[in-house]
Amino acid sequence: MTDTVTSPDAGNAGAPPEDGPILAADGTPLARSLNRSVRRQKIRALALIAPLLVFVLISFIVPIVGMLLRSVDNSVVPETLPRTVVALEGWTASGPDDTPPPEVYEAFVLDIQKAADERRHTVVGGRLNYQTAGVASKFRQLGRAAEDIDTSSPEAAKAGLIDVDATWGQASIWQTIQTYDGEYTTGYYANAVDRNLDVDGVQARPDDEAIYLMLFWRTIRLSLIITVICALLGYPIAWLLSNSRERNANLLLILVLLPFWTSLLVRTSAWKVLLQEQGVINESLTSMGLIGSPLPLMYNQFGTIVAMTHILLPFMILPMYSVMKTIPPSYVRAAKSLGATDFTAFRRVYFPQSVPGIGAGGVLVFILAIGYYITPEIVGGTTGIFISNRIAYNIQSTLNWGLAAALGAMLLVAVLVLYWVYDRVVGIDNVKLG
Amino acid sequence: MTTKLKRLLGLMALLFALGATAAACGGSGDTETDDAGAEETSDDAAAEEEAAEEDGAMEEEDGDDEAMEDEGGDSDIELTLVSWGGAYQTSQQKAYTEPYTADTGVSFIWDESSADAVAKIRAQSEAGNITWDLVDVVGADAIRLCDEGLVMEIDFDTMVAPGDDGSSAVEDFGENLVSDCFIPQIVYSTTVGYRTDLVGDTPPTDICALFDTETYPGKRALESRPLNNMEWALLCDGVAKDDIYDVLATPEGQDQALAKLDTIKDDLIFWDAGADTPQLLADGEIVIGSTYNGRLFSAIEEQGQPIGMLWDAQMYDYDGWVIPAGLPEDRLQAVLDFVYYATDTQRLADQAAYISYGPARASSAPLVGQHAELGIDMAQHMPTDPANAENIFVTQYDFWADYRDDIDTKYQAWLAG
Known part of the structure; x- marks a missing residue:
């Protein structure tokens, strides 16, 4: 029975034998005809996203591959x-x-x-x-x-x-x-982790020349701190946004978005005005007699954390807000009606539902923070700079693009690893942007 | 299904963030992107040029003489010059390009990118699309670019005017010619300024005031790179001036310099831009700090700030032109013509009327006159004036080209530690 199914002359249009293939109106087998129209749809869909694909290819994939190649290239010798x-x-x-x-x-x-x-x-x-x-x-x-x-x-x-x-x-x-x-070398990667590749193999650099691992560690540590502070500050605001009456919520939303729309450079410079030794904060504190000598608020890690937290806060608030908007208020009311205290209702009912928002905001803020450049450059001084500032230095000043590429590749791997860890611990399904 | 979709979406978001990271990193990322676009445009440009040449050839057959005589033919030449912006670029416009445009009709576009010039010229060269015609850089950058073969060698006998006192160009520039690819314009120096109202009755007289926190308490500003700071630290730590670079070539010497700098580390603010220190001085944020002599001149004489300056142990450096390698022939001719004009004796002397940097030609010194607006004699404000040049350092380019990476790594580790 089955071996006759695909026979092409199994029947004429309109009068197929009972066991033959089902035919379309024009006589071609239905399966083929369906496939064709699906294929056509697929091509159309592909054509629609082709511009994006080409764009992603040219502006993301090619540079990243180029960077990876450059980090091992030694062909000049x-x-x-x-x-x-x-x-x-x-x-x-x-x-x-x-x-x-x-x-x-x-x-x-x-x-x-x-x-x-x-x-x-x-x-x-x-x-x-x-x-x-x-x-x-x-x-x-x-x-x-x-x-x-x-x-x-x-x-x-x-x-x-x-x-x-x-x-x-x-x-x-x-x-x-x-x-x-050789055509290729691992020397740049050795340098990027404070090692030197010489004839005897990879040697550790003396402590007073070790800088990159420390900077990687600092970048990750400060980014985590900034992410946590953003979450702590952003959560109540997002809650307020999603639970106020619409008019107030809109006003609040504008207050969140206004700085978001302001130029990054302007906001960073504004922090410079506030935080410097003769700046607004120090001057007011001094004139009130609260402090004797000005506090070092800028050109250190504190300055970087404060300015970057402010700049990245909207990236935390907006995903949280869009998730919290979807949490029905009746759940909390139901919990309370069953005898839960405010705190229990929040902890056991509301908070678990808002976690995807924290996850989305957290990943967004952390990944943005880890590659940040301009804000640490302006307010970070020497102790508050990130690894990206050092990458820029190697590109602009020493022309050691191989080392810059190796550092960039390591940053990329670090982000991928952290993403994987996050997926393992929290689960990437537990991320929601709305 | 949805899980996979989400994972995919997540990865896409990640890719975007990474793209942003790459862009933030400033070069490797967007340079490559530029490459792709730039190559296309250069192809297009080449095609257009070919077409234009064909047209031109036909026209020439029609009216050869007309094309030759027409002065207007020159005026559609447009050169892209790269400089530092600010008062310095203005002085170049007043002294070089404005009179040149008046004479020839050639017009200029200015790009204020000198600070990143080395990386950008390299990126342009790798993309095979040189958009700059003439670039103003400091001596150290010129050497680096020359080493990389990114800028062309200069023939000082034919491409540069002889001195108007009859000396050849090579004699006239003398030891200011620090690289085969570099035509120096000015000698500037990195030196020290202080707040006159914060130093009491005993204003500083020598460079070691930087390290004297007892007599001059308060913050001080130094450049965020090791150049100059390392030399001054060793000098003030008792190393004889002639031995400084020998000492600095050894790890022990580098440690000694950093140890000296460490004594004032808590009081240090680090600057990157030449305008930082004058601003910090004007704000009263620092009591003393290093910057370029022209910035101090401007703060003291033009703005009347309560600032004084030292010439002791000033660090000579050069600023001048380099021509990117691989310019098309017509643009190269236009650039060479301009360079011949703009680096002659009179032009270099003219520039000193607008900014207090010394002309790089010996023959220009006698022609230095008065400030264009203030009317004060400029000669005494030049780093090259004999009274100011009693104790000078000349930046040792070869030394820094060799040791910069090593010392810089140590310096940054010290800063961050």
Whole structure:
């Protein structure tokens, strides 16, 4: 029976045999006809979201992939010094004064002469200087000197190079080149966690040069504090918003939205006016005789927390409000009618229903906070800055984009991990935006 | 089903937030985005150019002479100059571009992006779409850009005018030529200003007043980067001036400098913009602080604030032009023509009438006149004036290019600790 089902000539339109496929009005099997129209609908739907897809692809996926690639990219060394990289293979320094064989010097001088013509010798010097301070100027110096080095024999090249600068007669600079001779490197990630990658593997940096892990930790800690404060401050406001009469609620909502609509920079600068040593708060407290000398309210973590809490508060209030609006007041009334005190009714009936709002607001505020840049930059001073300020510094000032990309990638992973933890602990289904 | 949908929605929201993070991070994110868009536009531009060239070629056949003689042909050239904004950019407009526009009809667009110029030139270069024609940067940035091959090398014999006293350009600029890619305009210095009404009867006379919290109690402002601060700390900790950079190259020396800075850490406010310290002084927030000499001149002479300044241990630095590498030929010619004009002896001397920075050419010094509005003699307000230049530091670019990353990491760790 079943093997006849798909036979194409199973019947004519209008008069199908009882066991044959059901046909559409035009004679094609109904299943195919349905599939076709569904497919057409799918394509139409896809065409509608295509602009968004392309936008997301160009503005989010591509940059993120680009960032990940950049954080491991080391191609400048093998591309600029191809012969040196090959010649250095298999050499291991036996001591600090051990030098590679003369062939390495010859290969290096030839590489540098070519690189200097293309003005690339300083690029590779700059790259290696991120790992070993002092290398940049040695490469810059070679730009002019390399031409005159005699390359008639490997020995002459060696003598000539060491003659230019004694550094080339030490093992360390060659070990640096050797460590970073691949197309890809994990060196930037090592730096991003306060480690150095050298010829002996990954080494911890001395304590007085360790900064990034501390900044990561601080960023996460302050973001959590800000999120908690936002939740504590926002909850009563959201409750008030959803339980007032409409006129009052609208007025309150405008009060919440007005700062939300104001420029971020303006609000941050306003906090600067309030918090500085000769600012409004300190001046009033001093003139009232409450304090003798001005309190340090800004250029520290306190300033960052206060300003960011204020700026992110609407992101907490609005999701909470939209969730609380949907909680029927009759539930609390019912609980009370059954003998619950106000507090019990709130704790056991109202609060559990409002948790999805807290969850949504919390995730929103935390993720926004962890990548915040401009507010810590302005009011954070030195102890209140975030990891993103350091990323910006590496992009704008030191041009160490590899390190910046590695830090950015770690921030991304940190957020993903926290998101996963949140999903595990609270459950992402327990998030509601309205 | 709904669970999955929610998860998906959640992830999407996360992606957006991450995008925002990437954007906040300032470069890697939006640079890449720029790339995609920029490449398209550059393609378009190239196509348009081709079309334009074809048109042009035909027109030339028709009326060669007309096109050659017509002065108006020059006037549709528009150069994009990048500078620092504020009084400094105004001085460049008054001294360089306004007279040049009057002579040639070439017009200028100003972009106040010099502070981020290094990263932006690199981004433009990677996108293959150079939109800037001439960029004003400090010496250290010029060296970095030159090292990266992002700006072109200057031939000082042909691209820059000789001095009007007969010296060659190389002689005229002398040791101010700190990079092969950099035409210096001015010598400025980072020095120290103080509130005259907060220092009592014994105003500070030397740089170590910064570290003397007993005589001059109160907050002090230093730049948030280690440059200058490390040198001053070592100098005031008893290191001989000639040995400072040798000491600073060693980890022990770096620790010594930070230990000296640590003695005043509780009183320090850190600045990023040159305008910060004059503002802090005017507000009475600090008693003493470092900034650029031109900012102090403006606060003292132009605004009449109760501020005094020191020239002791002033830190010389240079500011000048770099030309991005890879400009199309027609724009390059226009830029070179302007640069030849704008960096000659008279133009550099003219600039000093609007701002108290010293011209980078030796031959310009005798031509420095009076302030354009206040009418006071400018020579004595220049960092290069012999009376002011008794004890100077010249920023050691090679040293900082090598050690900046290392020292900066330590410095930031110290700041944050």
